Every structure is written in C-alpha cells, then in structure tokens.
Amino acid sequence: MPNYLCMQRxxxxxxxxxxxxxxxxxxxxxxxxxxxxxxxxxxDMGGKLGAGKLVTPESxxxxxxxxxxxxxxxxxxxxxxxxxxxxxxxRELPGLVGxxxxxxxxxxxxx
Amino acid sequence: MTAPGLVEHxxxxxxxxxxxxxxxxxxxxxxxxxxxxxQSALMAAxxxxxxxxxxxxAPAWLFRVAxxxxxGDLRKRSGRxxxxxxxxxxxxxxxxxxxxxxxxxxxxxxxxxxxxxCGDKAIPVESQLVxxxxxxCGFSVREIAHRLFTSEANxxxxxxRARGRLRRxxxxxxxxxxxxxxxxxxxVHKILYLLFTEGYLSSHEETAIRxxxxxxxxxxxxxLAEHPAGQVPETFALLALMHLHVARLTARQxxxxxxxxxxxxxxxxxxxxxxxxxxxxxxxxxxxxVFSRFHAEAGIAAEHCLAPTFAETRWDKVVENYALLEQVAxxxxxxxxxxxxxxxxxxxxxxxxxLEGFEPPTWLASSYLWAAVLAxxxxxxxxxxxxxxxxxxxxxxxxxxxxxxxLQRRLRSTD
Numbered sequence: 001m002p003n004y005l006c007m008q009r010x011x012x013x014x015x016x017x018x019x020x021x022x023x024x025x026x027x028x029x030x031x032x033x034x035x036x037x038x039x040x041x042x043x044d045m046g047g048k049l050g051a052g053k054l055v056t057p058e059s060x061x062x063x064x065x066x067x068x069x070x071x072x073x074x075x076x077x078x079x080x081x082x083x084x085x086x087x088x089x090x091r092e093l094p095g096l097v098g099x100x101x102x103x104x105x106x107x108x109x110x111x
Numbered sequence: 112m113t114a115p116g117l118v119e120h121x122x123x124x125x126x127x128x129x130x131x132x133x134x135x136x137x138x139x140x141x142x143x144x145x146x147x148x149x150q151s152a153l154m155a156a157x158x159x160x161x162x163x164x165x166x167x168x169a170p171a172w173l174f175r176v177a178x179x180x181x182x183g184d185l186r187k188r189s190g191r192x193x194x195x196x197x198x199x200x201x202x203x204x205x206x207x208x209x210x211x212x213x214x215x216x217x218x219x220x221x222x223x224x225x226x227x228x229c230g231d232k233a234i235p236v237e238s239q240l241v242x243x244x245x246x247x248c249g250f251s252v253r254e255i256a257h258r259l260f261t262s263e264a265n266x267x268x269x270x271x272r273a274r275g276r277l278r279r280x281x282x283x284x285x286x287x288x289x290x291x292x293x294x295x296x297x298x299v300h301k302i303l304y305l306l307f308t309e310g311y312l313s314s315h316e317e318t319a320i321r322x323x324x325x326x327x328x329x330x331x332x333x334x335l336a337e338h339p340a341g342q343v344p345e346t347f348a349l350l351a352l353m354h355l356h357v358a359r360l361t362a363r364q365x366x367x368x369x370x371x372x373x374x375x376x377x378x379x380x381x382x383x384x385x386x387x388x389x390x391x392x393x394x395x396x397x398x399x400x401v402f403s404r405f406h407a408e409a410g411i412a413a414e415h416c417l418a419p420t421f422a423e424t425r426w427d428k429v430v431e432n433y434a435l436l437e438q439v440a441x442x443x444x445x446x447x448x449x450x451x452x453x454x455x456x457x458x459x460x461x462x463x464x465x466l467e468g469f470e471p472p473t474w475l476a477s478s479y480l481w482a483a484v485l486a487x488x489x490x491x492x493x494x495x496x497x498x499x500x501x502x503x504x505x506x507x508x509x510x511x512x513x514x515x516x517x518l519q520r521r522l523r524s525t526d
Contacts, residue, residue, distance in 0.1 A: 013349035018150060018154070018251075019154075020249075020250065020251030020253070020254055021122035021123040021125070021126045021249040021250075021251075022120070022122065022123050022249075022250070022254060023251075024122045024153055024156075024157050025114055025117065025120070025121060025122040027157060028114045028117065028122075028157055028160065028161070029115075029117075029277075031161050032114055032115050036115075040126065045161070046162070047162060058134070067426070080387055095496040095525065
C-alpha cells in the first residue's frame with residue numbers, strides 16, 4: 001500500500017480558549033480511539049513542525065512560500081489503498097479537521 | 112469515553128495535585144504563574160503522549176514539565192534568585208526518584224494544605240468555593256459557571272478576589288500554622304458542604320454533572336478525614352451525610368430525567384454500598400460530645416436510608432433531628448422540613464401548626480418550596496381553595512421543567 005503524507009494546516013484562531021483538563025482528557029480518549037481504529041494505517045505519527053527556511057541557489061529565505069497566516073502545524077504518514085482511504089483516515093482524526101483548519105493528504109511515490 | 116491507561120478525571124485531578132504541590136514549593140502567592148505552568152504541562156502531555164504513548168510514570172512526567180515551566184517563568188518574571196532567597200527552606204529538588212512517596216504522602220498533604228488556603232477568612236465564601244473548584248478540582252471557568260448556574264464573568268470576578276488575596280500574602284505566611292489549620296476548619300467544612308449541595312440539590316438536568324460535584328466533595332472530604340488536621344467528629348458527620356445522600360441520587364430520577372418523590376423512589380436502586388460507608392462514618396462521628404448541623408443532617412439521611420418503605424420511616428427520629436438541626440443551625444428551611452416530617456408523624460394539621468404564625472423570609476416566601484409544602488399540607492387538610500392558591504404559586508416559581516412536572520403530579524387536585 002502506498003504511503004501518504006498528511007500535513008496539518010491551520011489558521012491561528014484569535015483568542016482561542018485553552019482546553020480545560022476535562023476537555024484534554026476527552027481529546028486524549030478520542031485520539032486513542034482513532035489510533036486503535038486505524039492502527040493498520042498509521043506508519044509514522046510524525047510530529048509538530050516548527051519554523052523553517054527555504055534554501056535556494058541565491059540565499060536562504062523565510063518565505064513567502066507559505067502564507068504567513070497559514071501554519072503547517074504537524075505531519076504524519078499513513079498507508080492506505082488509495083487517496084480516498086487516506087483521506088478517510090485523516091478526516092476522522094479528532095480535532096484535525098475543523099473551523100480554520102484542515103489537512104493536506106499527499107501521496108508519496110516510492111520508486 | 113475512557114482514555115486507555117488513564118483513570119477517570121486524570122487530567123483534572125493531576126491539575127489539582129500539581130497546583131497544590133507547586134504552591135507549597137514556590138508560595139501560593141504565585142498562583143497565577145503556577146496555574147499557567149500546569150496548564151502548559153498538560154497541553155504538552157497531550158501533544159507528546161499522542162505520539163509516544165503514555166510514559167511509565169505519567170504524574171512524574173507532568174510534575175517535571177510543570178516544574179520546569181514554572182521555574183522558567185518565575186525566572187523571567189522576577190529573577191529566580193529573589194524567589195530562592197525567599198524560600199530558602201523550600202526544597203527545589205523535585206522528587207523524581209521516589210515517585211511512590213511523592214504520590215502517596217506528599218501530594219495528599221499538599222492538597223489538604225491547599226484546601227485550607229482556600230478557607231482563608233479574608234476571602235469571601237463564594238470566592239473560596241470557586242477557588243477550590245478551580246485550583247483543586249481543575250475545572251475551567253466555563254465549567255464552573257456551568258455547574259454553579261452563574262455567568263463566566265461572575266466566576267472570573269470571584270476568582271480575581273481570591274487570587275488578589277493570595278497574591279498579597281507575604282512569603283513568610285506561606286506555611287500555615289497548626290493554629291490556622293484549626294481556625295480554618297469550619298470554613299473548610301463549609302466549602303465541602305457547599306460543593307456537595309451544589310451538586311446534590313442542583314436542578315441541573317445532567318445527573319452526571321451533579322454527581323461529579325458530589326464526588327469531588329467526597330474526595331476532598333476523605334483526604335481531610337485522613338489528616339490529623341481534619342480528624343474531628345464534624346468531618347466524619349459531613350462525610351456520612353454526603354455518602355448517605357449520594358446513595359439515593361440515582362433513584363431520585365425516573366428513566367426520562369424527571370424527578371421522583373421519596374415515596375415514589377424504587378428503594379432497590381439505592382446504592383447500599385454507599386449507605387454502608389455512610390453509616391460507618393456516622394458511627395465514627397458519634398465520638399466526643401460535639402453535635403453539629405452535619406450530625407443532624409446525617410441522622411436524617413440515615414433514617415431515610417434505613418427505612419424499608421416510606422410508610423415505615425421512623426418519622427419521630429426525623430422530627431427529632433430536624434428540631435436539633437434548627438437549634439444548631441437556625442433556618443426557616445429547616446423549620447419547613449420539620450413541618451413536613453411532623454405531618455407524616457402525626458397528621459397534616461400538625462404540620463401546619465408548626466408553621467402557624469410564622470412569617471417566612473423573602474427568599475423562602477418567593478421560592479417554590481414554601482408554596483409547595485403549604486399547598487400539599489392544606490390540600491391534605493381539605494382546605495382546597497387555599498391549597499389551589501399555593502399550588503399556582505409553586506408551579507409558577509418552579510426553577511426547572513423537572514421540578515414543575517413533579518409539582519404538577521404531586522399537587523394535582525384530588526377531584
């Protein structure tokens with residue numbers, strides 16, 4: 001099965017309220033349920049992405065290759081039969097797809 | 112939904128433990144910085160544990176991160192050296208190596224200490240309650256507002272008053288003296304009692320939410336009863352009444368969330384394990400010669416729990432306990448309850464006689480309780496017209512649909 005790179009993109013929400021401990025526990029529970037459901041698809045849980053630079057023949061530049069307001073929050077790699085299945089896995093990840101945020105699912109071709 | 116590997120309310124209770132432990136270490140006047148550090152540590156845990164799974168010792172993991180966050184923040188805010196100088200006696204070495212000791216003894220003492228910090232006389236009672244819910248129970252402002260039926264702005268206001276007081280505490284006052292533990296004990300009892308009644312008497316439609324506040328009060332009460340500072344008959348009586356009440360919590364509602372009268376409740380649904388624990392605490396509360404309002408209330412609850420049927424309730428004991436309750440804690444509400452019990456023991460006329468000539472205070476006169484009891488007693492005495500008047504008032508002032516339905520059923524005309 002091919003692998004897919006899932007990149008989380010989000011728009012920072014102004015004054016977003018921090019989740020309460022109760023909500024965090026719910027988030028953790030939902031996330032664990034998702035992991036259990038798709039354990040065969042998860043290749044690499046990836047991680048959060050920080051600041052970056054674009055390296056070109058001219059110089060290293062801070063952009064504007066990514067719109068400033070749009071953040072790539074994190075990435076992970078899933079395996080799936082096809083793009084549709086990979087999309088389903090990503091869509092069901094709690095908290096990933098919501099107002100102001102989404103996930104980009106890109107197939108990784110391996111020779 | 113349960114999270115694998117984590118006990119129920121893990122995040123919320125860890126929040127309380129961490130705030131309590133760090134407050135002792137760096138001084139409760141840094142409460143804001145402490146709460147921020149703990150919140151960030153929980154967020155970091157959520158992000159990290161998603162990827163790596165749970166660490167072997169999750170509480171120690173959280174402590175380490177929260178402690179580091181806090182040290183970094185305090186260093187930035189006011190210079191770490193000054194804090195260290197003011198807390199020379201404070202052990203800044205986190206007990207990573209001995210998590211067992213760290214969890215069992217130290218944290219329980221810290222939680223207890225924080226409970227007594229909340230019982231500071233300079234903090235108004237309603238702020239004490241909110242402070243305990245926020246710092247010890249780990250509820251957010253929104254969650255507290257939802258549970259106490261008030262606005263978030265109001266919760267913020269109450270919290271700000273409490274925090275303002277803590278911020279002004281001098282570093283020297285960080286440690287509570289034995290005398291302070293003793294003098295604050297009644298305030299601590301009151302916080303627990305309020306926390307419990309906010310859950311038990313709440314007209315909240317979700318049983319789970321009401322039950323949650325009751326359980327928090329029992330949790331903190333148990334910690335209090337295990338500590339020398341709290342081992343007094345009043346604490347045991349308070350725990351007895353809490354267990355004896357929650358034993359009947361589930362049976363108070365029918366399948367669709369409607370409220371049930373005591374005589375309608377299915378006694379098989381009562382939680383006999385809770386009743387057993389409640390009676391054990393009641394037995395312990397009998398030591399010494401103190402008779403508090405908690406003793407009276409636990410005594411009443413015990414009579415109800417021990418009665419095999421409504422008709423077999425020992426109403427004489429109930430009446431007696433209400434009379435004692437009125438003596439130790441005079442309240443028109445207790446008198447009203449005694450009237451109901453007297454009506455069961457003797458006759459409805461006798462119940463009305465208890466209230467004869469009594470002018471209820473405004474808060475009671477305008478509540479549905481007063482009107483509902485009078486409607487019921489007058490109806491049973493055959494004073495149909497008077498009963499009708501009170502009945503309308505009672506139904507009109509019912510706070511929730513569930514209460515309204517209960518009143519309509521109970522007070523419907525006999526014809």
